[in-house]
Amino acid sequence: MFENAARTELSTLGEFGLIDHLTKNFELKNNTIKGIGDDAAVIKSTENKVTLVSTDWLLEGVHFDLSYFPIKHLGYKAITVNLSDIYAMNAKPKQVTVSIGSSNRFSLEALEELYSGIQLACDRYGVDLVGGDTSSSKQGLVISVTVIGEADESKVVYRNGAKPLDLLVVSGDLGAAYCGFQLLEREKRVFLANPQAQPDLAGHDYIIERQLKPEARKDIIDLLEALEIKPTSMMDISDGLSSECFHLAKQSNVGITIYEEKVPIDPTTYNFARELELDPILTALSGGEDYELLMTISQSDYKKIENHPDFSIIGFVTPPEDGMNMISKGGQKHTLKAQGWTAF
Numbered sequence: 001m002f003e004n005a006a007r008t009e010l011s012t013l014g015e016f017g018l019i020d021h022l023t024k025n026f027e028l029k030n031n032t033i034k035g036i037g038d039d040a041a042v043i044k045s046t047e048n049k050v051t052l053v054s055t056d057w058l059l060e061g062v063h064f065d066l067s068y069f070p071i072k073h074l075g076y077k078a079i080t081v082n083l084s085d086i087y088a089m090n091a092k093p094k095q096v097t098v099s100i101g102s103s104n105r106f107s108l109e110a111l112e113e114l115y116s117g118i119q120l121a122c123d124r125y126g127v128d129l130v131g132g133d134t135s136s137s138k139q140g141l142v143i144s145v146t147v148i149g150e151a152d153e154s155k156v157v158y159r160n161g162a163k164p165l166d167l168l169v170v171s172g173d174l175g176a177a178y179c180g181f182q183l184l185e186r187e188k189r190v191f192l193a194n195p196q197a198q199p200d201l202a203g204h205d206y207i208i209e210r211q212l213k214p215e216a217r218k219d220i221i222d223l224l225e226a227l228e229i230k231p232t233s234m235m236d237i238s239d240g241l242s243s244e245c246f247h248l249a250k251q252s253n254v255g256i257t258i259y260e261e262k263v264p265i266d267p268t269t270y271n272f273a274r275e276l277e278l279d280p281i282l283t284a285l286s287g288g289e290d291y292e293l294l295m296t297i298s299q300s301d302y303k304k305i306e307n308h309p310d311f312s313i314i315g316f317v318t319p320p321e322d323g324m325n326m327i328s329k330g331g332q333k334h335t336l337k338a339q340g341w342t343a344f
């Protein structure tokens, strides 16, 4: 199946190169409409309905640090980040399975807290917990969530439908979760250096909440339906705007141009980035964990979202030969780089 002779480091492929490499020889044999490569797999169910499936890990030490992450919030986040992938297909999540591996460092009370966060998210988003698996782990806590969703086949929005001249639109604002992460890491370092120090979190509620308690944009899916908009392509922003634009562009075989001044950044995010001596636009382009929706819509839908507070039109789709660009606030054209988060 593979013809590697010598040892190859995973870092030479990157996360997506690795997935492509390992899965390239698999053929779809059943009623699978979309397999690997979108936010969720799409499977034909009844005549005009489809079932969607997506799964994600959360590993202690890789995805979360319990020294500042309340375990109830972790349970909540484990669910919402998975639901986000179903909403990103313009579909509705219905069921989740939750699998945990826990070391003996965790008490019953800690796992009860975890599950109270899971339950809160399931209640808020109207999804059923229907199963999972439980194991001991040698070290730390691992959580895997699988989410199952449903949609009319004709309503599903993939990453590959963007067309030149479509508008590039994003929900909410970007970069806050990354700033929240940087703030919590900074206060952790201060605490480790001086356990008497009080954490300095005042005035940073928004960025902290965006990191510790992200919501999935169910409201945006409902809004698109109410406005009678079917995006031409859509995905959620988990790894930073820039790398997600590359995914959309690659799958749709188009180019994308973004206007820096149109990228929505909350003032508290902006100020905190400045405090870190970071260009605020970088928190949006490369930060990640925003769980907002990135979509392209046809120009004919422009009037429906013009001035809508939940949407920002940040750019447009071009023919592929125009490439990936960002027009800076000063009006210069820069080549966009995919410098999002990668696993290796």
Ligand code: ADP
Pocket: 019, 023, 035, 036, 037, 038, 039, 040, 041, 055, 056, 085, 238
């Ligand atoms: P997302 O960021 O939306 O959660 P990922 O970047 O995790 O998506 O994954 C990209 C695609 O690759 C998805 O379709 C996912 O199901 C698939 N994928 C990821 N890891 C594997 C794997 N080990 N084997 C098969 N498919 C995988």
Ligand code: MG
Pocket: 038, 039, 084, 085, 088, 235, 236, 237, 238
């Ligand atoms: Mg996704």
